[in-house]
Amino acid sequence: MTVELDSTIGRMIRRRGAYANSSTKFKVGSCIGALLVLLAAGNQLFGSAGEVDIASKRLPPLTDGHLLGTDHLGRDLLSRLLASMGWSFSIALLAAVISLTIGTTVGVLAASSTKIGRTILTRYIDLSISFPELILAVTIIAVIGRGFLPLTLTLGFVSWPHLARVVYAQTLGLWTREFVLAAKLSGVRPMRIILSHILPGLRNTLLVMFAFIFADLLVAESGLSFLGIGALLGDPSLGNMLADGRRFIFSSSLLMLLPCIAVILAVTSANLIGDGLSSRSKNATR
Amino acid sequence: MTLHSEKLSPPPATSGVRWWGNSFVRVILGRVGQLAVLLWGVSTLLFFLLRFAGDPALIMAGDNATSEFVDEIRVQYGLDRPLFVQYFFFLWHAAKLDFGYSLASGLPSLDLVLAQLPWTIKLSGLAIMLNLLVAIPLGAWLGQAPERRTRNAVSSLVFILQGTPGFVTGLLLIQFFAVKLGLFPSIGSEGTLSWVLPTLTLTAFLAPRLTRVLASNVAEAMQTDFVRTARAAGASESQVLVRHALPNALLGTAALAGSQLSYLLSGAIITETIFAWPGLGLLLIDSVRTLDFPVVQASVFVVACFVFFVNTSVEMLFRILDPRLKQRTK
Numbered sequence: 001m002t003v004e005l006d007s008t009i010g011r012m013i014r015r016r017g018a019y020a021n022s023s024t025k026f027k028v029g030s031c032i033g034a035l036l037v038l039l040a041a042g043n044q045l046f047g048s049a050g051e052v053d054i055a056s057k058r059l060p061p062l063t064d065g066h067l068l069g070t071d072h073l074g075r076d077l078l079s080r081l082l083a084s085m086g087w088s089f090s091i092a093l094l095a096a097v098i099s100l101t102i103g104t105t106v107g108v109l110a111a112s113s114t115k116i117g118r119t120i121l122t123r124y125i126d127l128s129i130s131f132p133e134l135i136l137a138v139t140i141i142a143v144i145g146r147g148f149l150p151l152t153l154t155l156g157f158v159s160w161p162h163l164a165r166v167v168y169a170q171t172l173g174l175w176t177r178e179f180v181l182a183a184k185l186s187g188v189r190p191m192r193i194i195l196s197h198i199l200p201g202l203r204n205t206l207l208v209m210f211a212f213i214f215a216d217l218l219v220a221e222s223g224l225s226f227l228g229i230g231a232l233l234g235d236p237s238l239g240n241m242l243a244d245g246r247r248f249i250f251s252s253s254l255l256m257l258l259p260c261i262a263v264i265l266a267v268t269s270a271n272l273i274g275d276g277l278s279s280r281s282k283n284a285t286r
Numbered sequence: 287m288t289l290h291s292e293k294l295s296p297p298p299a300t301s302g303v304r305w306w307g308n309s310f311v312r313v314i315l316g317r318v319g320q321l322a323v324l325l326w327g328v329s330t331l332l333f334f335l336l337r338f339a340g341d342p343a344l345i346m347a348g349d350n351a352t353s354e355f356v357d358e359i360r361v362q363y364g365l366d367r368p369l370f371v372q373y374f375f376f377l378w379h380a381a382k383l384d385f386g387y388s389l390a391s392g393l394p395s396l397d398l399v400l401a402q403l404p405w406t407i408k409l410s411g412l413a414i415m416l417n418l419l420v421a422i423p424l425g426a427w428l429g430q431a432p433e434r435r436t437r438n439a440v441s442s443l444v445f446i447l448q449g450t451p452g453f454v455t456g457l458l459l460i461q462f463f464a465v466k467l468g469l470f471p472s473i474g475s476e477g478t479l480s481w482v483l484p485t486l487t488l489t490a491f492l493a494p495r496l497t498r499v500l501a502s503n504v505a506e507a508m509q510t511d512f513v514r515t516a517r518a519a520g521a522s523e524s525q526v527l528v529r530h531a532l533p534n535a536l537l538g539t540a541a542l543a544g545s546q547l548s549y550l551l552s553g554a555i556i557t558e559t560i561f562a563w564p565g566l567g568l569l570l571i572d573s574v575r576t577l578d579f580p581v582v583q584a585s586v587f588v589v590a591c592f593v594f595f596v597n598t599s600v601e602m603l604f605r606i607l608d609p610r611l612k613q614r615t616k
Binding site for chain 1: 320323324327328332335336338445446448449450451453454457458460461465472544545547548549551552555556559560570571574575577579582585586589590593594597
């Protein structure tokens with residue numbers, strides 16, 4: 001009995017510790033994230049994407065009103081960095097929305113359907129998870145072409161199976177909960193139960209997954225554009241900037257370091273938000 | 287008390303004993319079926335994607351071909367027949383492992399792919415070994431170390447590394463070790479030294495994630511009853527970790543193995559392109575850039591087989607090592 005009590009108290013203390021930790025994580029993550037988004041959005045509204053001006057190419061920082069200097073085509077590095085952030089964030093965000101929509105639909109349907117439907121859908125999800133996303137994305141892009149819209153659609157289309165698996169497991173659990181059973185027994189139609197009980201029950205999981213998917217897709221977008229098969233050549237994209245940085249790696253380290261730092265900050269802040277949210281919702285339901 | 291004894295009694299033996307047995311044979315047969323479905327699905331998707339993309343005869347003929355030449359190609363490759371006939375024709379050839387000839391070099395595309403595959407496998411193998419060498423000790427230490435400043439600093443570092451895409455790590459490594467210090471070649475695959483940076487880059491894709499999962503598994507295992515029993519029986523902290531908590535935590539990473547492989551291959555594509563490494567990833571990217579579709583198809587086919595065989599063997603291995611999995615996945 002004492003052992004039982006001890007471990008309960010220990011768990012409570014640990015939980016409190018984890019809670020403080022998770023809330024700091026969430027705060028730090030959302031502060032950095034909000035700052036990045038505000039900068040990118042501000043530049044989108046009031047700034048420029050960095051005009052090409054060969055005459056003033058590759059200026060060092062702090063010359064001629066260029067805070068961070070210019071790149072090999074004379075584009076202001078700071079403007080280009082902020083524009084790229086806006087571009088890449090938008091793709092990752094839109095693709096994450098697509099992924100979330102498909103993944104939730106398939107996951108909930110799989111968990112709510114008959115045995116045959118469930119087997120087919122889960123098998124399909126398992127198979128698509130086992131196949132490397134990036135290779136699928138590369139192949140699809142080879143066919144439908146590069147640019148903003150194709151990239152968004154492709155990334156959204158290849159990334160949903162992971163989410164569907166999580167949603168599936170969670171929905172299966174929700175179907176056995178008392179309030180859902182009660183609704184079922186009182187004759188509420190399944191579609192109505194899904195809309196008013198299952199989906200609200202999934203909310204926390206979906207928020208957490210959204211943060212992680214956003215991070216993954218940002219990496220995927222910049223990776224594909226870096227390889228030269230994502231964004232079009234002139235598009236402002238973090239991946240394009242990294243590719244430029246690689247080309248001039250022997251002459252200028254700033255050109256490469258800036259997008260590197262931007263990617264690391266953005267991905268880490270999204271991970272922090274996801275981690276913080278996930279331990280917070282775990283604590284709330286326990 | 288009755289409740290407890292019920293839990294401890296062995297599970298009823300109805301489902302396990304059938305004519306095909308509960309054994310590996312059945313699992314392997316099931317997996318072979320899955321492979322067939324996977325390959326069929328991937329080939330079908332590719333076939334219709336490519337048809338959707340445009341007339342393959344035009345792509346094959348090149349930009350300034352006469353319409354007679356295009357028609358000739360169309361008849362030669364059977365592209366004048368109905369779509370469904372073409373589709374079955376394609377499946378029939380794919381089943382015979384015939385993906386046609388590369389549009390760029392004119393060589394059989396499967397041969398091209400198989401020639402590059404060993405480079406990818408060797409690099410991946412090295413990266414996996416390094417990954418395990420780094421992630422297991424680090425994860426084990428992070429999982430049980432008390433919350434001091436060093437531990438928190440290391441765990442934050444791992445967190446940031448997890449948020450650093452592998453190709454960014456690769457670029458930073460090139461910048462530092464190849465450009466600034468000139469220790470290693472920045473691209474290419476000649477000599478022993480050229481293996482260092484690609485291996486490190488590929489490891490950077492895998493190690494942070496494995497470390498973090500392992501750390502949380504170890505932390506969880508340290509709270510279990512069997513660890514408490516081991517402590518009560520007088521085992522030292524290091525014994526508890528190495529003999530009791532760590533094996534359990536490692537088995538818990540079984541679920542991660544599949545997605546690690548998928549990360550590895552995605553990482554391999556990017557790493558090979560950064561370092562101009564003559565592997566499957568570089569070939570795939572090059573053929574995507576030049577719209578060399580037979581090679582794309584052959585690469586994707588080979589990747590699907592590769593993923594399948596590695597995943598299946600890892601799953602088998604974990605089933606041998608972890609008796610709990612046998613019970614769960616009947």
